[in-house]
Amino acid sequence: MSYIYSFIFAGVVCLIAEIILNNTNLKPGHIICLFVIFGSMLDTFKIYDFFQDNFGAGTSIVITSFGHLIMHGAFLGVKQSGFIGFLNGFFNYTTVGISATIVFAFITSILFKAKN
C-alpha cells in the first residue's frame, strides 16, 4: 500500500507541475523554484512531515522535498546554535543531494555529449 501512496503523492505533484506548465508562461526552471518554495513553506508549518508520515518515500523523491529539507536543516540549526544556526543548518540535509548532483553532472559531462 505504501508504494501506491508514494505513487499517488509524487503523481499529484507532477500533475500540478504539468498543469502549471501548460497553462502559464512559466518555464520549467520557474516551476522547480516554485515547488522548492512550496515545499519549504509546507515544512515551516509542519505539513510536509504529515505528508511524509502518510505517503512515505514518494514525498522525498519530488522537488518539494528539497525545500522541506532546507527548512528542516535550518530549524535544526536554530535549535542547536541560535539564530546563526539558521544559516549554518540551511544545507545540512541537502548537502548530499547538491554534492551528488555536482559529482554526477561532472561524470556525465565527461562521459557523454549532448545529442539532441
Next chain:
Amino acid sequence: MTLKYNNSYINEVSTVAGPYVIYGPFKYDETFTDYYDNEETFEKCEIKNYIKCINILLGKCNKSENDIDLIISSDLLNQLMISNFMMNHFNIPFFGVYNACASFCEELILASTLIDSKKMNNIITATSSNNLTAERQYRNPVEYGYQKKKYQTFTVTGSASCLISNKKSNIKITTATIGKVVDFDVKDSLNMGKVMAPSAYETFITHLKELNLKPEYYDLILTGDLGKYGKTIFNELFYKNFGYYLSNYEDSACMIYDNNDKRVLAGGSGIACINLVTNSYVIPQMISKKYKRVLLIATGALMSVTSVNQKMSIPSISHAVSLEVI
C-alpha cells in the same frame, strides 16, 4: 518602402540540410544526419556545412571566388559568429546582416539594389541556422532537456545560398518591400508565430497598397516561419480585413518538415527556413512554370536574450520580395 528592380536575377541556388529537415518533403544538394557531423561542437558543424553550401553554389554556377563581388551572409548567433568564421575560408568581400529570420529577404533586397544600380555583377546571399546552436543561445542549454510547448517552433538545421546576378535567368527579382518594426507587446519568447504574424501582415498589406496589387496577383504568397499557429493568426488577420481566406497562401514553417513528425511541434523556424523552402521547392516549381509570380515574406522576431530576461516585449520585422518567371 517598395522598390522595383529591372536587372536582378537569381542565377543559381544551393542547399545543405541537417537533422529533421532531411525527413521533410524536399530534396537538398547535400545532407547530414548528425548535429555534430564529425565536428567537436554544434557551432563547428554549422560553420562546416555553411562553407560546404557556398562551395556547392560556386561549383554549380562554375564560378571562382574572384568572380564574386560580394557575399551577404547572416545567421542567428551573436556577432554573426557562424558567418564570420565561414567567411574566413573565402577570399571574397563580405557584408554581415541581421534581421533575425527576415534576413533572407533583407539580403535579396540589398543584393538586388547593388546589382540594379550597376555597382556589382555577382553577389551571393547566404543564410544558416542550426537547431541546437540557436536553442542554447536564445532559450536553454541543450543538456537541460526542457519540455517544449506545442506552439513552439523548431529551428531548422541547414544552410542555403543564392547567386544574384545581372545575367538573365528564368527567375527575376521584380519588387521588394522593406518592412518596419512592429511590436504587439508579446513577451513570450517561445511563441514566435504570435510575435511575427502581425508584422508579416503589415508588410504584406503595405506591399499590395504601394504596388496597387490584389493578393490573387501572386500564385504563391509564402511567409517565413510563422508556424501552424502564426499561420492561423495571419489568415485570421486577412479574413478580418478582407472577408475571405487566401487560397494562395502558405507558410514555409509548415512545409519544411514531415507534418506527421510531432517532434517538430508547430513547424520550422530560423533564418534558413524560408531560404531552404525557396531554394528547394519554390524555385524548382517556378522553373517548371507551376508558379509564375511568388511573393516571399521573410519574418523575423528581433529577440534578444537580454531584453527577454528583462521582461521586455519582442519586436518583429518582415521584408517582402517578389519573384517572377520570365
